[in-house]
Amino acid sequence: MPVFRSLVTVSLLAILGGCASLQATDPSHPPESAFVIVGADGTAIARAITTARICPSIEIDGKSSPMAVRAPWGAIPLRAGDDGKPRPGPTSTAVLSCETALPAGESRVAVAGQALPLPKAQPRRIVVIGDTGCRLKNQEYQACNDPKEFPFAQVAASAAAWKPDLVVHVGDFHYREAPCPADRPDCAGSPWGYGWDAWKADFFTPGKALLDAAPWIMARGNHENCVRGGQGWWRFLDPHPMNGRSCDDPAKDADADYADPYVVPIGGDAQFLVFDSANTSYKGFKAGDLRLEKYADTWRKIDALSKRARHSIAVDHHPLFNFGAERNARTGAVRLFGGDAGLIQAFAPFTPRLLPAGVDVLLSGHVHLWEQTSFATDHPTQFVAGFAGTAEDIVPLPATIPDMMPAPGARVDAMSSWIDGFGFMTMERTGADTWHVVVHDRDGNEKTTCEIQGSKSKCAVGQVH
DSSP: OHHHHHHHHHHHHHHHHHHHHHHHHOTTSOOSEEEEEEOGGGOEEEEEEESSSSOOEEEETTEEEEOEEEEEEEOOOOOBOTTSSBOOOOOOOOEEEEEEEOOTTOSOEEETTEEOOOOOSSOOEEEEEOOOSOOEETTEEOOTTOTTTSOHHHHHHHHHHTOOSEEEEOSOOOOBOSOOOTTOTTSTTOOOSSSHHHHIIIIITTTHHHHHHSOEEEOOOGGGSTTTTHHHIIIIIOOSOOTTOOSOOGGGHHHHTOOOOEEEEEETTEEEEEOOOTTOOTTOOOTTOHHHHHHHHHHHHHHHHHTTSSEEEEEOSSOSSOOEEEEOTTTOOEEEEOSOHHHHHHHTTTOTTSSOTTEEEEEEOSSSSEEEEEESSSOOEEEEEOOSSSOOOOSOOOSSOOSSOSSTTOOEEEEEEEOSOOEEEEEEEOSSSEEEEEEEETTSOEEEEEEEETTEEEESOSBOO
């Protein structure tokens, strides 16, 4: 009898294991999302997020193997607040995060039957987007249920139709941080909080067409620091090994809020240089703030990486060389402000141009508009592409160059902007350090064009209407 019971137990376990395997690999039970990101030295990484308890299989050029677990199955736990108690939030769906580093030169990769886009050694057609989520926080409630007011799905579909080789996201993926008010039918029923359900609604579902179209470079925004969406960032999107950096424990934020910069070679002695600015402060830092040394260390690593190629396009979330505008609610007066004060404070001691020699271009987001600046001085040209889904800034930037500098010593000699319009930016390579830039609206229509040559750029119009 004990032998019989053992056999029954083994048989049941085998059946259950087979069911779990079927759920994980059968195309009728596909992962919630499967996509490709590009990390350090251009390494492509296949990621899958599934509600199953085991990772799906990945097929690489006809050979199948299980994906590795990146973050174990379960709901993202609620972090402790300032009082040490778990902060409020809804219970979210439990998911498992899986990954596989892809070998160079593969011809077909599929997860649970879904073919994934493959990286190109010399990508020429690049989409740049940022600030894609639907804002629910601090009395600012975007109409997440209205595709006209939250058009990221349309933007993503239009960008996918352009057939990019690579997508660059300049940060701020997650915005649904608070429940929709009961009197707001235009966002009623939206998931919220920092679990999978909000991440799925904010990014993975509306962004699917573009996730399917090309591999992605992901830059981390302030909405993905540990006190906000950092738990999902580390589980789902960051290209680095987690190494315990889950953002679950506030005591470990001094590690989890930062990650080393890395480069993605794109051929022709050029590279993307991606750095994490998620935890900076636009107000600047007080003496002794840990972040001053953290970002000084970031600069030193950027400097070393910049020497790997003649031309570097830097990617981060917070712009250094841009303008933003805000209107005083009482007086109506408009105030212009410049680049991120915290990063400028940390980087300025190293070089007046803030970024190392060889960094020609900086791609950023954070400000909810599209903008270009170029300089008479030795500063990289700046593009801001924070206009792909989040409620837009509506205070216009000047049509002519303002009488101020966005960063110390940075004298602007060309500037263009588009406010209150959703869309995406494309870069098409035309030479070793030259690019043709197009600004598209949500439907893919051309709004303006720019040319980049080295560290300088010029656009067709100063103010897009």
